[in-house]
Structures are given as C-alpha cells and as structure tokens.
Amino acid sequence: MKLFIASDLHGSVTATQAMLARFEASNADHLILLGDLLNHGPRNAIPDGYNPVETAEALNAYSKQIIAVRGNCDSEVDQALLQFPITASYAHVLLPQMRLFLTHGHIYNPQQLPPLQSSDALVFGHSHIPVAEYRDDILLFNPGSTTIPRNNGRASYGLITAIECQVRALDNDELLLSCSIRHTI
Template sequence: MKLFFISDLHGCLKSTQQALNAFERSGAEHLILLGDILNHGPRNPVPDNYNPAEVANLLNQYKHCISAVRGNCDSEVDQMLLEFPMLMDSMLVLLESGQKMFLTHGHLYHASRLPLLNPGDILCHGHTHIPQASWHDKQFIFNPGSITFPKNGLKASYGLYQDGVFSVLLLEDDTLYTQGSLLVGDIS
C-alpha cells in the first residue's frame, strides 16, 4: 500500500496542482488530506493563486481515492464544494502490519496531546506547517508539512508512506527532505 499525504493547502490552486502532479508521479493508491483544504484562515495571508472553488473542482476529480479530515480552517460551507467527506476531526486507518494510523489535522491532537494509541501506532497530522517523521512517547509522529505556507524557512512538502517507511519530500522536485523508518514491532 502506498499513501500520499498533503496538508494545509489553504485554497492555493498552484500548490494543489503541483501536489496532484506529484501524486500522479508517485503511483500512490490513496490521497490523504490532513485538513485546511480551501480556506486560507484568519492568521495566514491570502496565498498567491488563491482560488478555493477551483481547488475544490480539482480535488473532486480524485474523490474516489481521497480520505480527508477537517482542519481548523475548514467549515461546513467548504464541504458544500467538495464531493468527498472532510468534516471528521479524525480517522483511524489500520495498516497491513496491524498498527493503527490516526489521521487528524493537528489542532486537537499532536505530540503534546496524543490520542489514545498503542505503542508503535502512528499519529499523522498537519497544522504546524513543519514536517516531522520521528518517534515520541512510543508513537511515531508524522507531519508532511504544508504545500502552501511552509514555516521556519522550509520549502513546500508532502508525505509518502510505503513498505513501513514514512518520507517527507519537497514539492518542487520530489527530493527527499526527511524520512523516518517504521518497522513492525519497532518502538524506538
């Protein structure tokens, strides 16, 4: 199973197009959206190429392979434009290894406020706009960063999961930014 993660799109059409092009190149079967899909939010500037309606139209073309959770900037009005559900605060995915992968945006659950998970399970979130792939309190924390508003001088990034490995790649050229290895039974 190959999963492709993007977070914090914030209605930017250019970034969304670039991420979907990377999704196509990756050969991933599933596209995971970790929230803040259409709205730029009150703390962010309006992004260049801001076009939430067109972002929705573009994402709707992938509705059959999208799993999405609600971000703190997402609303019921946004859901009216999207043809896939995105108003759940979290979602649980079972990996082939039997591990649980908890998907959320990151404003409710994060490394400082972990959901109820077993040792070795995975917390996937966005919200901070800072990539992460590391162990924390016997859970693996994964954040693909932001495709629209990366922070701390970082570049736009997305995430991949395949064969027990989570990787963060740069959106502009698919080069590896960081990676974390997660093997069955490995609780580092």
C-alpha cells in the same frame, strides 16, 4: 500499499495542482488530506494562486481516492464544494503493521496525544512544519504544508509505505525527512 499525505493547501490552486501531479507520479493508492483545504485562515496571508473554487474542482477529480479530515480553517460551506467527506475531526487507517490516527493537529498533536498504542502513528498537519520521528514507540508524522511552509521550510508532502515514511519537497521531489517504519509483529 502506498499512501500520499498532504496538508494545509489553504485554497492555493497552484500548490494543489503541483501536489496532485506529485500524487499521480507517486502511484500511491490513496490521497490523505489532513485539513485546511480551501480557506487561507485569518492568521495566514492569502497564498499565491488562492482560488478555493478551482482548488475544490481539482480535488474533486480525485474524490474516490481521498481520505480527508477537517482542519481548523475548514467549514460546512467548504464541504458543499467538495465531493468527498471532510467533516470528521479524525480518521483511522489500519495497515498490517500499524494503525494511523489521522487528524489535522489543532486538537490532537504531539503535545496532546489521542489514545494510541505502541507502534501506532499520529499523522497530523496544522503546524506547517514537517516531522518524521518516533517518540516513545509512537510514530509522529507531519508532511508539512503544500502552500504555506513555516520555519523557513519548503512546500512539502508525505509518503507512507510498509517500510518507510518520507517528507518530500513539492517543487523538486527532494527527500527532506525520512523514518523507517518499525515492525512489531
């Protein structure tokens, strides 16, 4: 199984369309969205291509493939525009080799871990900074932001397969970070 991970779209239809094109090209089974989908938030500048309605329409075309969690900028009003659920603050995806704990990152993050077992993964967004590393037998994975990268980073997304997790550049698909999946079975 291949999972495509994106976070912090912040209502940019331009970035969302680019991300969806990468999703299509990846042949991933599911599109995991880690929150902050439609609104830019009060601390962020309005991103290029800001159009929450068109962003929602673009995402809705993939509603049957999406697993999403709520970000700190998402609201019940956003849910009214979307044809897939976004109100859960976390979700679990069970893979044969590990459990993925999906969350936005404003509640649970590397500094405030949820209850996890050895070989589990915390998959989070919020910081807009990519991460792909193990810490004490827990995989920490953040795909960065498709729209508002921080720390002079690049717009990015992630992929998780049975053997590897990757962060890739949104503009040219360049590999930015990778980490092998540890198997404990």
